[in-house]
Amino acid sequence: MALEGSQKATNFIREIIDEDLRTNKYDGRVYTRFPPEPNGYLHIGHAKSICLNFGIARDYNGLCNLRFDDTNPTKEEVEYVESIKEDVRWLGFDWNDREYYASDYFDQLYEYAIQLIKKGEAYVCDLSADEVREYRGTLTEPGKESPYRNRSDEENLELFERMKNGEFPDGSRTLRAKIDMSHPNMNMRDPVMYRILHASHHRTGDKWCIYPTYDWAHGQSDSIEGITHSICTLEFADHRLLYDWFLDELEIYHPQQIEFARLELSYTVMSKRKLLQLVEEDYVKGWDDPRMPTISGLRRRGYTPEAIRYFADRIGVAKRENMIDVALLEDSLREDLNKRSPRVMAVLRPLKVVIDNYPDDKIEELDALNNPENPNMGSRKIPFSKVIYIEQDDFREVPPPKYFRLSPGNEVRLRYAYIIKCVDVVKDKKSGEVIELHCTYDPETKSGSSQSQRKVKGTIHWVSAAHAVNAEARLYDRLFMIEDPSGDNWRDFINPNSLVVLTTCKLEPSLATAKPQDRFQFERLGYFCVDYDSTPKRFLFNRTVTLRDTWTKIEKAAKS
RNA sequence: UGCCCGGUGGUGUAAUUGGCAACACACUUGACUCUGGAUCAAGGUAGUCGAGGUUCGAAUCCUCGCCGGGCAGCCA
Numbered sequence: 040m041a042l043e044g045s046q047k048a049t050n051f052i053r054e055i056i057d058e059d060l061r062t063n064k065y066d067g068r069v070y071t072r073f074p075p076e077p078n079g080y081l082h083i084g085h086a087k088s089i090c091l092n093f094g095i096a097r098d099y100n101g102l103c104n105l106r107f108d109d110t111n112p113t114k115e116e117v118e119y120v121e122s123i124k125e126d127v128r129w130l131g132f133d134w135n136d137r138e139y140y141a142s143d144y145f146d147q148l149y150e151y152a153i154q155l156i157k158k159g160e161a162y163v164c165d166l167s168a169d170e171v172r173e174y175r176g177t178l179t180e181p182g183k184e185s186p187y188r189n190r191s192d193e194e195n196l197e198l199f200e201r202m203k204n205g206e207f208p209d210g211s212r213t214l215r216a217k218i219d220m221s222h223p224n225m226n227m228r229d230p231v232m233y234r235i236l237h238a239s240h241h242r243t244g245d246k247w248c249i250y251p252t253y254d255w256a257h258g259q260s261d262s263i264e265g266i267t268h269s270i271c272t273l274e275f276a277d278h279r280l281l282y283d284w285f286l287d288e289l290e291i292y293h294p295q296q297i298e299f300a301r302l303e304l305s306y307t308v309m310s311k312r313k314l315l316q317l318v319e320e321d322y323v324k325g326w327d328d329p330r331m332p333t334i335s336g337l338r339r340r341g342y343t344p345e346a347i348r349y350f351a352d353r354i355g356v357a358k359r360e361n362m363i364d365v366a367l368l369e370d371s372l373r374e375d376l377n378k379r380s381p382r383v384m385a386v387l388r389p390l391k392v393v394i395d396n397y398p399d400d401k402i403e404e405l406d407a408l409n410n411p412e413n414p415n416m417g418s419r420k421i422p423f424s425k426v427i428y429i430e431q432d433d434f435r436e437v438p439p440p441k442y443f444r445l446s447p448g449n450e451v452r453l454r455y456a457y458i459i460k461c462v463d464v465v466k467d468k469k470s471g472e473v474i475e476l477h478c479t480y481d482p483e484t485k486s487g488s489s490q491s492q493r494k495v496k497g498t499i500h501w502v503s504a505a506h507a508v509n510a511e512a513r514l515y516d517r518l519f520m521i522e523d524p525s526g527d528n529w530r531d532f533i534n535p536n537s538l539v540v541l542t543t544c545k546l547e548p549s550l551a552t553a554k555p556q557d558r559f560q561f562e563r564l565g566y567f568c569v570d571y572d573s574t575p576k577r578f579l580f581n582r583t584v585t586l587r588d589t590w591t592k593i594e595k596a597a598k599s
Numbered sequence: 600u601g602c603c604c605g606g607u608g609g610u611g612u613a614a615u616u617g618g619c620a621a622c623a624c625a626c627u628u629g630a631c632u633c634u635g636g637a638u639c640a641a642g643g644u645a646g647u648c649g650a651g652g653u654u655c656g657a658a659u660c661c662u663c664g665c666c667g668g669g670c671a672g673c674c675a
Contacts, residue, residue: 048612049613050612050613074675075675076674076675078674078675108675110674110675111674111675113674114674114675167673168672168673171672171673172671172672175671176671177600177601177671178600178601178602178670178671179600179601180600180601181601182671209673210673212673213673215673222602223601223602223603224601224602224603224670225601225602225670225671226670228671231672231673233673234673235673236673250673252672252673252674252675253674253675254675257675273604273605273668273669274668274669274670274675275675276603276604276669276670277602277603277604277669277670278670279603280602280603298604300604300605300668305610353611353612353623353624354611354612355611355612355613356612357605357611357612358604358605359604359605359606359667359668360604360605360667360668360669361610361611361612362610362611363610363611363624364609364610364611364624364625366610366624366625367610367611367623367624367625370623370624370625371624373636373637377636377637382634382636411633411634411637412637412638441635443635444635452633453633454633454634455633456633458633486633494633495633496635497633497635498632498633498634498635499634500634560634560636562634562636563634563635563636564634565636586634586635586636586637587635587636587637588635588636589635589636590635591635592635593635
């Protein structure tokens, strides 16, 4: 794929791996994992992590596991594991049979916990959640030791087993690591390893009523799988000390955790909580609404996996927080779509044009290139007749400076057809709105004919009225009006015009057979794809992204 | 106020690990064009958070500051 490999992507993580390879730290192995929690849909930020982890495995002849971090049955659901698998696969990555779950290791984790109890390094604590918080101390003050901290190993073993057997109610006890209540790193102040949760788990059912916490499960899962480089986001950096502590105390294989900065994208939100709120509060129509930064949303919008991977390569990986301009995402998309999309003519906001001097019943079949940049994509015929539609934007009764399109007395070229001249404007008597144009055409100027090489400034797209296919187009724009809508009042910045629906679009007839997810470039307008909900009766197109639009810039500049 | 992590143009990421700050996006201008697209060409924008120090030489090393972020879930 042309988009990939065009950038030699190196970063601090690859440098660490190079060094580990050089010193033979892991016998030449490179083994990563992508560990989503199945409690929501994947978004573009996860795509960065997926491309990082799977990309490293690919480039170093290593492996990357897909591992669901399913240690909290109260939040996780199978629906999410299915969507996650679909998204990772769609992005173009394959974990073969290495589909793992933290819950696969619950038995092993239980055994490990017993080992720690026997070493005197874990204990059953009867403090309530509130009490644990009080005893923990604050950022600046040390905590106090739990009164249950010095139980005998026998008592701990017995109580822990009874916890597992379901003899105690939720929240009544926990298993905690015995480390240091005055440690400057809060994670080391006797962190909870197990909590009691009488909840049934999507994989283990009712087998367990105690569940391991993230800190207790993650590192040991990495170890069991033989991961070499456990790559996670910055907020886990403080946990690395604990990650190392567990592995060292257990004296088991020790992977290394490396943290990088998560992706932030301008004009959108990335937190699962806010994404969920957008869905639940009906700002969007679902997780796969094309305005959502979710993988499923981008897919429905018409993004290609290649574009997303290319984007991931281009943004790099580092430890400083960053805010990537959506323009880079859109540029990555256009780069890909420009090469692969067949071009087609479609009129979004139709304006009727009658060509007065064109014979009433004549129909010509004109040749149009499917992609002028790639002759291999062939050509097609498009019908031309006396009555056509053009874009309302392509006519101005009073043309502004540098306006190259149609206006009274002025000429434009109809793409792949003739040069026409506007001779009359018909307006609605009440509203004064322009409802129809009368033009004449110059028969000497037919496209492809060598007779006339007459040039005009503008070329516009059109669709023959009698042959047009009706369609609905959904024009999407950024979801937020400001670059950084983080903060509590983020809802105030939701773009009210993030979706504009046009129901009277006219398409050239070749589009009649388009199927959901088919992608096209509507000439001069942008890239569009057929929506999943499209039916022959109600033909639906999503605008994936507009073409670069220098005219809008010129116009804006003129106004200011 | 404890601990951890960061600070290079408008935005990201680089800099052969101490050798005269590069690439991409964005922006501006022009060429070309039957897509105001694509393409091509040109251009502006940082002396690398600050102050000291080491050195022939510092974005890279040292010291002291300043600024931003994270951590007090039985969430991950």
